[in-house]
Amino acid sequence: MRWSFEELKRLETDCPCGEPHHAIPVERLEVGPGALDEAATWIKARFGRVVLVMDEHTRLAAGDALAQRLTDLGVVWTACIVEPNGQGDVVADEASIVQVLIACGPDVEALIAVGSGTLHDIARFASAKMRIPFVSVPTAPSVDGFTSAGAPLIVRGVKTTYQTHAPVAVFADTAVLEQAPKELVWAGFGDVLGKSTSLADWAFGALAAGEPYCSHLASLTREALETAVAEVRGLAEGRPDAIRHLMEALLLSGLVMLLFGQSHPASGGEHHLSHDWEMEFLRSGRRQILHGLKVGVACGVLADLYRSRVEEAVAAAAEAGLAPWASLAGREHEVRAIVASVPPGDRVRALMRQLGAPAEPEDLGIERSLVSSSLKRAHKLRNRYTMLRLLNDTNAI
Numbered sequence: 001m002r003w004s005f006e007e008l009k010r011l012e013t014d015c016p017c018g019e020p021h022h023a024i025p026v027e028r029l030e031v032g033p034g035a036l037d038e039a040a041t042w043i044k045a046r047f048g049r050v051v052l053v054m055d056e057h058t059r060l061a062a063g064d065a066l067a068q069r070l071t072d073l074g075v076v077w078t079a080c081i082v083e084p085n086g087q088g089d090v091v092a093d094e095a096s097i098v099q100v101l102i103a104c105g106p107d108v109e110a111l112i113a114v115g116s117g118t119l120h121d122i123a124r125f126a127s128a129k130m131r132i133p134f135v136s137v138p139t140a141p142s143v144d145g146f147t148s149a150g151a152p153l154i155v156r157g158v159k160t161t162y163q164t165h166a167p168v169a170v171f172a173d174t175a176v177l178e179q180a181p182k183e184l185v186w187a188g189f190g191d192v193l194g195k196s197t198s199l200a201d202w203a204f205g206a207l208a209a210g211e212p213y214c215s216h217l218a219s220l221t222r223e224a225l226e227t228a229v230a231e232v233r234g235l236a237e238g239r240p241d242a243i244r245h246l247m248e249a250l251l252l253s254g255l256v257m258l259l260f261g262q263s264h265p266a267s268g269g270e271h272h273l274s275h276d277w278e279m280e281f282l283r284s285g286r287r288q289i290l291h292g293l294k295v296g297v298a299c300g301v302l303a304d305l306y307r308s309r310v311e312e313a314v315a316a317a318a319e320a321g322l323a324p325w326a327s328l329a330g331r332e333h334e335v336r337a338i339v340a341s342v343p344p345g346d347r348v349r350a351l352m353r354q355l356g357a358p359a360e361p362e363d364l365g366i367e368r369s370l371v372s373s374s375l376k377r378a379h380k381l382r383n384r385y386t387m388l389r390l391l392n393d394t395n396a397i
């Protein structure tokens with residue numbers, strides 16, 4: 001691990017910003033070969049009866065192997081194989097959550113999420129409602145949500161995040177992660193690359209509207225971003241050390257969300273665009289695109305817009321006395337520094353291409369007309385003072 005779990009835990013009460021942060025309830029965090037064995041031993045020591053929440057693919061990737069180990073140790077387990085929707089996608093929605101709740105008897109002591117982002121959010125939400133813990137067993141380095149407490153769910157067609165709880169333990173077996181399809185690795189890279197704009201949006205919201213902010217937590221999320229970017233070649237080659245470092249970057253980003261108590265460090269306008277595309281694909285019955293791929297592509301779209309239009313929009317808002325943006329009058333140099341922290345869109349796209357991943361909306365089958373309409377409504381999905389919201393408030397898009 002390039003960062004220390006113990007040092008992160010200390011930030012709960014002792015951060016350089018001087019403010020207390022939220023607690024990290026994760027008791028054990030293992031990344032490496034053999035983590036599945038450790039998961040089974042740890043679960044045996046803690047619980048007598050568990051439900052493994054997985055889907056057909058993740059069952060094959062790790063679920064069966066974990067179940068065998070649990071059987072050998074005498075842990076009573078049942079499996080809940082979450083069913084895909086009509087398009088073949090497993091979605092974190094009402095139907096999946098009810099399926100898990102039905103699969104759980106009254107004596108279940110914990111849920112074990114065996115899968116990637118979607119299965120974790122289903123297990124996270126269901127276990128929180130049942131007031132039992134959940135254990136994270138990631139099968140791909142595809143999102144930074146393994147260690148977070150937020151559960152982004154599709155409820156009545158709208159992607160809404162509910163703050164629930166973090167896993168009590170995480171066991172990321174690198175032997176499993178190395179076998180994950182390359183698209184899931186690309187998605188994990190895209191999710192971290194999106195921090196290029198989310199970090200800028202977070203700083204901007206703090207400057208313009210006094211949103212809560214911690215520069216130390218921001219620096220940790222930037223460390224996650226830089227770790228992933230430094231590994232782009234290794235990831236393109238599928239090197240095990242690069243995959244491990246990507247996973248560590250994703251876990252770090254999730255832990256920062258956990259400490260902060262909300263997703264601001266990891267989710268800005270690029271996530272809101274991605275969520276809007278996801279909702280539109282569900283509405284129109286299309287197959288889903290991996291979250292991190294959408295985020296990486298949306299990051300390139302917003303990088304272009306932020307670098308070319310934000311300073312002008314701030315000036316227009318100041319002249320019009322438009323709240324809260326007018327408060328930025330006289331703080332242009334700080335706005336300029338935030339805008340300059342966003343890499344050029346071409347750089348974002350070049351990194352995605354270096355990996356072999358989609359870089360433009362068209363590469364994902366997202367039409368320019370959808371990009372245009374999403375840019376005009378995605379900021380409404382969350383109550384955050386992002387630069388995307390400023391551009392909408394000033395009719396700059």
Ligand SMILES: NC(=O)C1=CN([C@@H]2O[C@H](COP(=O)(O)OP(=O)(O)OC[C@H]3O[C@@H](n4cnc5c(N)ncnc54)[C@H](OP(=O)(O)O)[C@@H]3O)[C@@H](O)[C@H]2O)C=CC1
Pocket residue numbers: 055056057058061089090092115116117118119121139140142143144145146148149150151152176179180181184187191290291292
């Ligand atoms: N809580 C949080 O803070 C965060 C949550 N998220 C959420 O996570 C979700 C996206 O998660 P993501 O991980 O990208 O995608 P999904 O979890 O939707 O995974 C896509 C599919 O990949 C397949 N899969 C996973 N691992 C393996 C493997 N080892 N081998 C073969 N197939 C595998 C699964 O099979 P199958 O084909 O059966 O579906 C899985 O359903 C979004 O809803 C997003 O909002 C994202 C970031 C943070």
Ligand SMILES: O=C(CO)COP(=O)(O)O
Pocket residue numbers: 144145150151152161191263264266267271275
């Ligand atoms: O996906 C996320 C971080 O990568 C979190 O998304 P939300 O901000 O929608 O909860």
